[in-house]
Amino acid sequence: MTGIEEYFRHLAEEYPRWNFIWLYDEKQAGRILSGLFMTIRLSIACVILSVVLGVLGAWLQGARSRWVRAVVQGYIQFFRNTPPLVQLLFFYFALGQFTPSYSPDGWLEIPIISNVGWAIISLSFFAAAFNMEIFRAGIEAVPDATQEAAESLGMSRAQTYGYIVFPLALRVSIPALNNNLVNLVKTTTQAYAIAVPELLYESVSVWNDFPSAQYPTMLLLFVVYIGLVGILVLGMNGWERRMKIPGYGV
Amino acid sequence: MLKFFSGLAAAALLMSSTSAIAAECSNDTWKKIMERGKIVVGVKADYKPWGFRDTSGDIIGMEPDMARDVAETMGVELELMPVVSSNRMQFLEQGQIDLMIATMTDRPDRRAIVGIPGPAYYTSGTNIMSPKALGFTEWEDLRGKPVCGIQGAFYNQIVEDRYGVQIVAFGGTAEAKQALRDKKCVAYIYDDSAIGSDIASGNWDDFEMPLASEDDSPWGLAVPLAERNCLFGRFMSGMQYAWHSEGTLIELEKKWGVKPSGFLQKMHERMADHLASE
Numbered sequence: 001m002t003g004i005e006e007y008f009r010h011l012a013e014e015y016p017r018w019n020f021i022w023l024y025d026e027k028q029a030g031r032i033l034s035g036l037f038m039t040i041r042l043s044i045a046c047v048i049l050s051v052v053l054g055v056l057g058a059w060l061q062g063a064r065s066r067w068v069r070a071v072v073q074g075y076i077q078f079f080r081n082t083p084p085l086v087q088l089l090f091f092y093f094a095l096g097q098f099t100p101s102y103s104p105d106g107w108l109e110i111p112i113i114s115n116v117g118w119a120i121i122s123l124s125f126f127a128a129a130f131n132m133e134i135f136r137a138g139i140e141a142v143p144d145a146t147q148e149a150a151e152s153l154g155m156s157r158a159q160t161y162g163y164i165v166f167p168l169a170l171r172v173s174i175p176a177l178n179n180n181l182v183n184l185v186k187t188t189t190q191a192y193a194i195a196v197p198e199l200l201y202e203s204v205s206v207w208n209d210f211p212s213a214q215y216p217t218m219l220l221l222f223v224v225y226i227g228l229v230g231i232l233v234l235g236m237n238g239w240e241r242r243m244k245i246p247g248y249g250v
Numbered sequence: 251m252l253k254f255f256s257g258l259a260a261a262a263l264l265m266s267s268t269s270a271i272a273a274e275c276s277n278d279t280w281k282k283i284m285e286r287g288k289i290v291v292g293v294k295a296d297y298k299p300w301g302f303r304d305t306s307g308d309i310i311g312m313e314p315d316m317a318r319d320v321a322e323t324m325g326v327e328l329e330l331m332p333v334v335s336s337n338r339m340q341f342l343e344q345g346q347i348d349l350m351i352a353t354m355t356d357r358p359d360r361r362a363i364v365g366i367p368g369p370a371y372y373t374s375g376t377n378i379m380s381p382k383a384l385g386f387t388e389w390e391d392l393r394g395k396p397v398c399g400i401q402g403a404f405y406n407q408i409v410e411d412r413y414g415v416q417i418v419a420f421g422g423t424a425e426a427k428q429a430l431r432d433k434k435c436v437a438y439i440y441d442d443s444a445i446g447s448d449i450a451s452g453n454w455d456d457f458e459m460p461l462a463s464e465d466d467s468p469w470g471l472a473v474p475l476a477e478r479n480c481l482f483g484r485f486m487s488g489m490q491y492a493w494h495s496e497g498t499l500i501e502l503e504k505k506w507g508v509k510p511s512g513f514l515q516k517m518h519e520r521m522a523d524h525l526a527s528e
Contacts, residue, residue, distance in 0.1 A: 016362045093428060101433075107384050108396070109433040193425075195418045201401075205419065208336055208402040211363045 012212065019212035022220070028206050028213075035202030036224060042119060042188040042198055043228065047181050049124035054131025054177075058169075059161055061136055072132070079129035084122070085190050091122045092194040119191035127184040134176045138169030171248065174240045181236065182229050199224060275480035279348050279473065283482075288327040291317035292347035295332035296423050299447055299506035300353050312506045313351040316371070316471075319498070320349065320489055334422060335402030339363050342472055349473055349486070353441065355404055356470035365478025366470035367487040369521075371499060372443075373513045375463025376405040379430070379445045379454065380437035386460045389413045398426040398435040405465060409439065446509045495521040 005024035012019035022028040060072045079087070092115055101109040113121070142165050150160040189200040203221055207214040283289045293313045294301035301311040309330045321328035333341050333352050341347045342364050355374075356366050378397065380386050393414040399406055401419045409415045418435055420426040427448075430438040438445075442463040448454055471490070473482045493499045494517040503514060 089425075093425075093432065096434075097432060103433075105384075105436070107381055107433060108436055111434075193421055195420050195429075201419070204336055204401055205406070209359075209404065209407050211339055211359055214340070 016212045018216055019210060020216045021210050021213045022206065022217070028210070031202045031206055032199070032217075032220070035197060035199040038116070038197055038202075039188055039199040039224075039228070042116070042123070042191060042196070043185045043232075045120045046124045046127060046184055046188065047232070049120065050127035050131055050181075050184060051177070053124060053128035054135055055166070057128060057132035058135030058139060059166075061132065062139065062161075075125075076129045076132055079126050080133070084126045084187055085193055087126060088119065088122045088190055088194055092118045115191075115194045115196050119188070119194060119196045123184065123187055123191065126187070127180060130180045130183075131177065134173050134180060135166075135169060137176065138171075138173035139165055141172045142168045168248070171240075171243055171245070174236065174243070178233065178236045178240075181232060185229055185232060186225060275477075277477070277481045279345075279477050280480070280482040280485075283324065283326055283348055286326075288329055289317075289321050289324060289349060290329045290331055290347045291320070292331050292333040292338055292341050292350040292352050293317060294334070294352045296334070297353055297444060298451075299508060300444070301332075312502045312508065313353070315502055315505075316351055316493070316499075317349070319493075320486070323489065324485075335400060336421075339472070342474060345474070349471065349482075351471040353444075354470055354472060355467045357404055357467075360470075360472075363475065364472040365475045365483050366472050367478060367483040367490070368470075369487070369490055369494065369517065370468030370470055371490050371493060372469040372511065373466055374441040374443045374469065375466040376409070376439065377442040377445055377459050377461055377463045378437040378439045379448060379457050379459055382456055382458050384436060386437065389415075389461055389464070392437065395437075396435040397437045397439050398429045399439040400426050403440070405439070408465065415439075443508060443511070447507060450507065450509075491521060494518055495523060 008020040008023045012021065012024075022032045057072050057075070060068050063069055063072075096111055096113070096118060099111045099113050101111040103109050146168070147160055147165060150164045155163070188198060191198055192201045192204070195201065199221065203217045207217045291314075293309060293311070295303055295309050297311075299311050301309060301313045304310050309332060314330055317330060318328055331341070331347050333347065333350065335352075335354075338347075338350050338352045338354065339360065342350045350364070354360070354366075356370055360366065378386070378392070386392065389409070390413060392409075394416060396416045396418050397409075399417050399419050400423055401421055403419075406417045406419060410417055417439070418429065420429065423440070423444075426438055426440075429435055442459065445459045449457060449459060471486060473486055477483045494514070497518050499514050500510075500518055502508075503510060
């Protein structure tokens with residue numbers, strides 16, 4: 001046992017409220033690490049998927065077809081205006097019954113979409129609804145004259161969107177997108193409700209088994225989320241700087 | 251990193267020094283209850299028949315009845331507050347509830363956080379509810395298989411370590427049981443007494459409780475840690491003694507349709523009035 005482990009074991013004996021058990025007990029450390037790994041996986045998957053969906057949705061919002069616009073609008077209203085926790089439970093328990101499943105032992109029906117899969121889908125769709133509105137705001141900030149100029153050069157709608165409108169809109173959108181993605185990373189904790197073994201789930205399991213480890217584990221949660229969100233924000237800020245166009249003031 | 255943690259530890263030291271010294275009785279909780287004229291008791295609201303909601307939303311059951319008796323004996327009003335396994339100890343510690351009677355197993359690490367006055371009022375073991383079709387006969391049959399349970403149960407880690415069971419823990423019993431019905435796991439792990447009453451309810455006809463119960467452990471009610479050996483803790487010891495000796499718990503067991511427990515019978519005999527039989 002190293003000195004650090006010894007120190008925290010001793011601390012726990014002395015002050016039963018401050019049992020940093022995951023610093024000296026291998027099994028608990030493993031739980032925390034696997035939870036952390038799951039949280040990172042969830043965060044990365046949801047951030048990417050929600051941004052892709054957001055870009056797509058914002059483009060479809062400007063579609064010529066009234067029906068496409070109505071569908072996108074309906075999607076946004078549904079996902080933005082209902083609680084993410086309820087969405088998670090509904091997706092996993094209600095919709096989960098209709099997805100195809102396979103059965104290895106005659107009883108278990110393992111759905112093709114696992115609880116982790118549902119968490120990624122549900123949280124990404126939730127964040128994507130906000131992203132669409134964020135990108136729409138960016139798109140509306142691009143002057144009509146710029147678009148008309150592109151059209152007059154003979155560019156198609158897709159080309160105008162891809163080469164002119166979206167790159168400019170993105171620059172306007174980044175600060176708001178930043179906010180939403182930070183929220184998304186924190187919202188991954190709600191996957192706890194459908195037993196996705198992410199960091200909060202594992203932490204709660206640790207402090208249920210060792211009530212004395214509750215305060216230290218909560219502290220760990222704060223530190224980890226500050227760290228994760230910090231990394232995301234640093235990355236986003238760097239991106240924002242690199243995307244800066246001299247003279248294009250935002 | 252280490253520096254950060256030692257700084258934290260120093261802060262912890264300051265915070266916990268007050269509770270470490272507290273040796274004499276201040277009886278704060280008892281006084282608070284008496285001044286307020288009301289006792290707030292934390293009970294389960296999703297654990298039939300120990301504590302559950304009736305159709306009008308009121309919390310009823312065996313433990314609410316016990317809480318009512320406590321309030322009547324103290325001559326104060328009763329307020330029931332629903333708690334779950336993962337927050338009940340914190341509620342008590344922080345004073346949101348004065349007393350906890352919430353199907354809690356008495357464990358050494360819990361005694362470090364809340365005051366559990368003896369004697370225990372009930373015992374239960376760990377068992378599973380599984381589909382008859384699977385025909386489990388022993389715990390080893392569950393190795394490597396997903397079993398639905400709830401967050402906060404002490405046996406989750408025990409069965410993981412002992413039998414390699416893969417626990418999928420939900421926030422409440424409703425979600426865990428729903429997941430079993432949806433065939434997301436091969437069994438639902440819980441206290442044998444609650445599973446027994448689930449099966450007796452007639453809603454789980456294709457399911458059974460096939461294993462030998464493990465880790466039969468006493469259930470404790472809890473008062474704040476500082477009150478453990480003071481007025482309130484001693485009073486609750488007395489209440490539990492009286493419930494055993496007068497057969498109150500056996501009557502409640504009958505009233506709420508709990509499977510008669512050998513433990514209650516034994517305690518009733520052991521604590522019976524030694525002069526009454528002469």
